Amino acid sequence: MNPITPIINGMAITFKHMFLKPVTLQYPTERPKVAARFRGLHALNVSHDKAKCVACYLCPTVCPAKCITVEAGEDANHDKFATVYEIDMLRCIFCGYCVEACPVDAVRMTGEFELANYDRKDFIYSKERLLEKK
Amino acid sequence: MVNLTIDDKQVTAPKTATIYDAAKLNGIKIPILCHDKKLKPFGACRMCLVEVEQMKGRQIPACTTPVTEGMIIRTSTPDIVKARKMVLELLLLNHPLDCPVCDKSGDCDLQNLTYEYKVNSNRFKDEKFNHEIDYNNPLIERDMNRCVLCGKCARICDEIVSFGALTFIDRGIETKIGCEFDDALNCEFCGSCISVCPVGSLLARPFKHKARFWALTKHTSVCGYCGTGCNLTLGVKDNKVLTTIYDENQGFHKGQLCVRGRFGYQFINSTKRLTTPLVKKNNRLVEASWDEALEIVAARLKGGSDVAALATARLTNEELALFKKLLLEDVGTKNFDHAAGYAHAALTEGFARSFGTSASSATIPDIQKSDFLLVIKTDAYETHPVVGFEINMAVKNNGVKLSILSDKKGKLSKLPDAVTLVHRPGSEVAVLNAIAKIILDEKLADGSAEAIPGFAELGQALAAFDADTVATQSGLAAADIKKLAAGYAAADKGLILFPVGQAYAGHTADLASAAANLALLTGNYGKEGCGVLCLSEKNNSQGAVDMGFYAQDGGLNGLQILEACTNGGVKTLFIAGENPLTSYPDRNKVKAALEAVEFLVVSELFLTETAAMADVVLPVCSFAEKEGTFTSTDRRVQFFKPAIRKGAQIRTDFEVFSGLVKCLGGQAPASPAALFGEIAAVTPGYQGLSHVSLRKDGAFAAVSMTPAFVVPKAVAPVAAEQGKLALVIGSALYHSGTLSQYGEGPMHVCQEGYIEVSRSDAAAGKITENDLVTVSSASGSIQLKAKVSLRIPAGVAFAPYHFSNTPVTAIWAGQPVTMVTVSK
Ligand code: SF4
Ligand code: SF4
Ligand code: SF4
Ligand code: SF4
Ligand code: SF4
Ligand code: FES
Numbered sequence: 021m022n023p024i025t026p027i028i029n030g031m032a033i034t035f036k037h038m039f040l041k042p043v044t045l046q047y048p049t050e051r052p053k054v055a056a057r058f059r060g061l062h063a064l065n066v067s068h069d070k071a072k073c074v075a076c077y078l079c080p081t082v083c084p085a086k087c088i089t090v091e092a093g094e095d096a097n098h099d100k101f102a103t104v105y106e107i108d109m110l111r112c113i114f115c116g117y118c119v120e121a122c123p124v125d126a127v128r129m130t131g132e133f134e135l136a137n138y139d140r141k142d143f144i145y146s147k148e149r150l151l152e153k154k
Numbered sequence: 155m156v157n158l159t160i161d162d163k164q165v166t167a168p169k170t171a172t173i174y175d176a177a178k179l180n181g182i183k184i185p186i187l188c189h190d191k192k193l194k195p196f197g198a199c200r201m202c203l204v205e206v207e208q209m210k211g212r213q214i215p216a217c218t219t220p221v222t223e224g225m226i227i228r229t230s231t232p233d234i235v236k237a238r239k240m241v242l243e244l245l246l247l248n249h250p251l252d253c254p255v256c257d258k259s260g261d262c263d264l265q266n267l268t269y270e271y272k273v274n275s276n277r278f279k280d281e282k283f284n285h286e287i288d289y290n291n292p293l294i295e296r297d298m299n300r301c302v303l304c305g306k307c308a309r310i311c312d313e314i315v316s317f318g319a320l321t322f323i324d325r326g327i328e329t330k331i332g333c334e335f336d337d338a339l340n341c342e343f344c345g346s347c348i349s350v351c352p353v354g355s356l357l358a359r360p361f362k363h364k365a366r367f368w369a370l371t372k373h374t375s376v377c378g379y380c381g382t383g384c385n386l387t388l389g390v391k392d393n394k395v396l397t398t399i400y401d402e403n404q405g406f407h408k409g410q411l412c413v414r415g416r417f418g419y420q421f422i423n424s425t426k427r428l429t430t431p432l433v434k435k436n437n438r439l440v441e442a443s444w445d446e447a448l449e450i451v452a453a454r455l456k457g458g459s460d461v462a463a464l465a466t467a468r469l470t471n472e473e474l475a476l477f478k479k480l481l482l483e484d485v486g487t488k489n490f491d492h493a494a495g496y497a498h499a500a501l502t503e504g505f506a507r508s509f510g511t512s513a514s515s516a517t518i519p520d521i522q523k524s525d526f527l528l529v530i531k532t533d534a535y536e537t538h539p540v541v542g543f544e545i546n547m548a549v550k551n552n553g554v555k556l557s558i559l560s561d562k563k564g565k566l567s568k569l570p571d572a573v574t575l576v577h578r579p580g581s582e583v584a585v586l587n588a589i590a591k592i593i594l595d596e597k598l599a600d601g602s603a604e605a606i607p608g609f610a611e612l613g614q615a616l617a618a619f620d621a622d623t624v625a626t627q628s629g630l631a632a633a634d635i636k637k638l639a640a641g642y643a644a645a646d647k648g649l650i651l652f653p654v655g656q657a658y659a660g661h662t663a664d665l666a667s668a669a670a671n672l673a674l675l676t677g678n679y680g681k682e683g684c685g686v687l688c689l690s691e692k693n694n695s696q697g698a699v700d701m702g703f704y705a706q707d708g709g710l711n712g713l714q715i716l717e718a719c720t721n722g723g724v725k726t727l728f729i730a731g732e733n734p735l736t737s738y739p740d741r742n743k744v745k746a747a748l749e750a751v752e753f754l755v756v757s758e759l760f761l762t763e764t765a766a767m768a769d770v771v772l773p774v775c776s777f778a779e780k781e782g783t784f785t786s787t788d789r790r791v792q793f794f795k796p797a798i799r800k801g802a803q804i805r806t807d808f809e810v811f812s813g814l815v816k817c818l819g820g821q822a823p824a825s826p827a828a829l830f831g832e833i834a835a836v837t838p839g840y841q842g843l844s845h846v847s848l849r850k851d852g853a854f855a856a857v858s859m860t861p862a863f864v865v866p867k868a869v870a871p872v873a874a875e876q877g878k879l880a881l882v883i884g885s886a887l888y889h890s891g892t893l894s895q896y897g898e899g900p901m902h903v904c905q906e907g908y909i910e911v912s913r914s915d916a917a918a919g920k921i922t923e924n925d926l927v928t929v930s931s932a933s934g935s936i937q938l939k940a941k942v943s944l945r946i947p948a949g950v951a952f953a954p955y956h957f958s959n960t961p962v963t964a965i966w967a968g969q970p971v972t973m974v975t976v977s978k
Contacts, residue, residue, distance in 0.1 A: 074254045076254035077366045078254070092363035098287070098289050100255040100363050124254060
């Protein structure tokens with residue numbers, strides 16, 4: 021083969037792509053389409069104006085990264101609720117086991133993936149922050 | 155033994171076994187829900203169904219069916235599995251889906267069986283129960299919606315605890331477990347019902363939602379309250395003791411505990427714990443470093459016999475031995491003691507002279523093997539509740555005869571056929587002497603008695619104690635005393651029990667000798683099921699005696715030390731873990747002594763009233779943070795390890811004493827284990843014991859006896875005075891010493907001192923339940939809540955010590971009986 025042929029072929033491909041739709045996403049001006057089953061930042065589900073979580077401790081038990089902290093308390097009606105619900109996002113491996121383990125469908129994972137932050141402590145998501153994502 | 159076939163396996167089992175027992179014995183698992191090895195077979199749940207070929211393949215419960223020769227049993231045919239599944243379906247029909255919020259989850263028999271039998275749907279439909287849940291009880295939460303009606307709670311409360319608080323109430327589908335008239339639960343709060351409940355119907359309220367069962371690390375330990383020496387399993391999470399966990403295989407008591415053991419653990423992680431050494435500067439206790447504190451203490455310990463020490467019998471054997479070594483060898487003083495100097499006299503003087511050994515001649519397991527029990531003071535139940543359970547079981551299951559000699563009735567008096575002789579307070583020694591005389595006079599004595607030294611003298615010395623005289627003195631009928639004497643003498647195996655403790659000033663060496671005489675006369679010692687068991691108060695009271703931590707060779711005893719503090723004979727006082735202001739008689743005197751002494755060091759868990767008066771306070775560890783051995787009242791030596799890490803600025807008493815030994819230029823032992831090696835070499839009965847050998851179960855230290863008759867001196871009865879009551883001090887069931895004040899559980903149900911008076915005295919003084927009354931004696935007066943009680947005879951009153959908020963030591967100067975006036 022003439023040594024020049026591959027170069028010409030390559031140039032042809034390059035030239036062709038100048039007229040095709042680009043595959044790169046112009047993030048952050050362009051947003052990716054997040055699939056419904058994507059496992060991003062957690063959110064605590066709410067029902068009757070209260071977090072659904074009953075502090076059963078199954079998610080901290082199943083979590084392979086041991087990044088969930090739950091502490092249970094008793095409310096005025098003697099119902100069990102989570103006085104503390106915290107996830108350390110620096111350790112989370114986004115496996116979704118917590119969602120699967122929850123017996124009352126209290127925790128889900130959202131499409132939120134922009135989790136960068138300046139401070140380590142900001143990666144600890146408290147119950148309030150997790151509840152905000154309604 | 156009978157031969158039978160279980161699942162095609164040829165096995166043998168004892169004649170008395172049920173099918174369930176036989177299978178278990180041979181490693182075949184049959185699921186159970188309502189059966190408990192400690193309780194009588196009941197057969198309520200039908201989980202344990204098996205097929206027996208001889209019964210034409212009918213399904214029968216394994217837990218209630220006795221084995222017979224040649225039985226052919228199948229435990230898991232498809233039919234049986236189907237039947238069990240249906241049992242579970244029917245149970246789950248009304249059972250709420252509470253697992254996520256139920257504290258039993260993870261340790262729940264129903265949950266485990268449902269999982270094991272894969273019951274994930276239900277063919278039936280019904281409504282769930284809607285019983286009211288009892289959230290108000292501070293210790294036991296009752297949610298009958300979860301109940302599977304196995305009856306274990308009601309049965310244990312009846313068969314072992316013998317309280318009978320719970321029972322089935324209502325009928326048919328409405329049946330539930332409740333108290334009489336469906337009232338609130340007000341019982342001993344031993345928590346036995348919680349421990350056996352297979353589901354989450356009965357739960358420990360103090361542990362509510364604290365942690366999941368699987369998240370707890372289980373640490374075995376030894377209870378730090380009374381001398382029974384129960385084993386505990388502590389549930390620990392994040393370096394905190396959150397609960398006690400039931401283990402039916404633990405200890406002689408099979409996991410049974412009393413209210414203090416089960417619910418009194420909160421002192422370990424109390425926020426009131428001392429966290430750093432304190433040193434008095436400008437009349438205020440300020441934080442200091444260990445080096446500074448120890449230096450100050452060491453400098454003051456150079457005073458030789460100017461130094462004295464009082465320890466609590468809650469320290470380990472190793473700590474007491476080291477403390478003694480520090481005092482004897484490095485400080486050079488013989489002035490040290492424990493238990494106020496008198497509460498150990500029954501052992502150190504009484505048994506020492508009567509049996510030639512300062513230990514009891516019986517063990518707790520002997521109780522169930524005996525056939526005649528003589529309990530001196532019903533308080534034995536309150537001071538040692540788990541020993542009380544043994545007595546309950548002996549009487550109810552083994553038909554052991556129970557006689558009680560006491561100044562008031564008590565729970566033990568309610569046992570079937572129990573005979574209680576209620577005598578005038580303070581006359582127990584005279585009554586025991588009278589019994590000895592009757593045994594001698596009526597020739598009921600055992601042939602072996604004559605050979606025991608002192609036999610002849612005993613006969614003469616007892617002349618004054620003829621039944622009629624003693625009967626008039628003690629307020630008993632002579633016939634009753636004679637009957638008791640005849641009963642005890644006729645018994646094959648007679649066992650005498652009596653409690654001692656700082657509150658029982660009348661339970662002296664003489665009482666011990668008087669009881670010992672009876673055992674020696676009738677040959678009731680040195681054999682199984684026989685002897686005299688002195689129930690010593692604290693978890694290591696017997697250990698403190700074995701370590702020799704009491705006044706000997708001319709050293710000052712507990713009360714003398716305080717006197718010497720007042721008159722300047724003692725200049726430095728080291729108090730390790732004791733709170734004499736509340737636990738030693740005569741509060742004013744104790745206070746004067748602590749104020750007078752030049753230098754006071756207190757090592758404590760809490761800033762008690764005594765510690766608040768100290769010049770240096772050293773924060774030390776609870777039993778859960780250290781290792782060592784405790785010797786129980788029947789001389790079972792038990793080893794325990796730390797369950798949690800101690801605080802950064804907290805040291806064990808062992809480390810404190812080692813530090814002081816070093817400061818004084820001595821040689822401190824390397825570790826508690828090393829010191830225990832030395833202890834074992836020199837302590838009679840401890841030979842061959844080591845931390846390693848005790849690691850699993852603990853062992854009894856052997857007791858060798860050289861009996862002798864001693865004539866016990868009976869105190870003259872306190873003359874009755876018009877308008878006054880004879881006050882006896884003692885222990886309350888919910889408390890032990892002064893430590894349980896820091897356990898939240900006991901404080902939930904008994905927060906303060908009280909005075910129990912009889913109905914007639916209450917009526918005469920127009921006193922009703924819970925009235926605040928003023929109790930005055932020659933030494934002072936105090937306000938206490940009144941309890942009107944049927945068990946107290948007229949003219950007598952009872953008050954527990956324990957409480958710093960209502961210290962009866964203010965009115966009690968150490969007499970066995972104090973005459974008081976009670977007025978509103
Ligand atoms: S996604 Fe996985 S790692 Fe992250 S919190 Fe849930 S269980 Fe833990
Ligand atoms: S599994 Fe669900 S209910 Fe349980 S603690 Fe986690 S979020 Fe709460
Ligand atoms: S706590 Fe003890 S006394 Fe009270 S109901 Fe339960 S078993 Fe009975
Ligand atoms: S409360 Fe518990 S122990 Fe009592 S009957 Fe119900 S399930 Fe059994
Ligand atoms: S206080 Fe005594 S009886 Fe109660 S659990 Fe502890 S050792 Fe046992
Ligand atoms: S365990 Fe046998 S019937 Fe319940």
